Amino acid sequence: MAPYEALYGRKCRSPIYWDEIEERKVLDPTAVPWIEDAYEKVKVIHQRLQTVQSRQKSYADNGRTDLKFEVGDKVFLKVTPLRSLTAGKGKKLQLRYIGPLEILQRVRNMAYRLELPASPSRIYDVFHVSMLKKYHPDPTHVLNPEEIDIDESLTYEERPVQILDRKVKELRTKQIPLVKVLWRNHEVEEAT
Numbered sequence: 001m002a003p004y005e006a007l008y009g010r011k012c013r014s015p016i017y018w019d020e021i022e023e024r025k026v027l028d029p030t031a032v033p034w035i036e037d038a039y040e041k042v043k044v045i046h047q048r049l050q051t052v053q054s055r056q057k058s059y060a061d062n063g064r065t066d067l068k069f070e071v072g073d074k075v076f077l078k079v080t081p082l083r084s085l086t087a088g089k090g091k092k093l094q095l096r097y098i099g100p101l102e103i104l105q106r107v108r109n110m111a112y113r114l115e116l117p118a119s120p121s122r123i124y125d126v127f128h129v130s131m132l133k134k135y136h137p138d139p140t141h142v143l144n145p146e147e148i149d150i151d152e153s154l155t156y157e158e159r160p161v162q163i164l165d166r167k168v169k170e171l172r173t174k175q176i177p178l179v180k181v182l183w184r185n186h187e188v189e190e191a192t
Contacts, residue, residue: 067129067132069103069106069112069132071103071105071106073102073134074099074137075099075112076097076099076135077097077098077127077131078097078131079096095156095185095186102114104125107126110128110129111127111128112129123152158185159184161181161182163180163181163182164180166180
């Protein structure tokens with residue numbers, strides 16, 4: 001049943017089933033001329049909705065490529081940083097992926113088992129393909145997952161390590177103190 005019907009205990013009045021509410025039904029739709037017109041309009045609406053939905057699906061499918069990996073391939077795993085101190089600043093410098101990690105097994109069409117490091121031991125090792133990114137060998141990409149404390153929800157917390165620089169920006173009526181912070185999982189060039 002529909003959620004509306006489960007919540008209120010009766011069918012929802014919609015343009016599709018407007019004549020089939022509860023026990024009352026129209027016995028002879030030809031007796032009332034506007035009922036036939038309404039049926040025709042509902043059919044036209046259904047046809048137009050199906051046309052639009054199929055067109056939108058074809059546009060979406062054109063841009064979509066299914067990712068497939070083989071056993072032994074290396075991939076990056078998507079993680080979500082929790083940085084409460086910056087409140088939205090420096091998002092482009094946050095760590096988005098850990099790895100490279102090796103694929104141990106293809107569980108289903110869209111799920112893979114990865115070889116995870118020992119530190120996040122309570123994380124289940126099977127991930128959807130949307131959380132994976134193909135690894136192209138490059139030494140600058142490699143981050144050691146042992147250095148990052150990742151919790152069960154694949155998030156980590158950024159913490160400041162050191163204040164590198166201070167200055168005061170002067171506007172016409174006020175002064176704004178600025179501080180350059182070095183974060184725990186980043187290099188000096190990535191300080192914000």
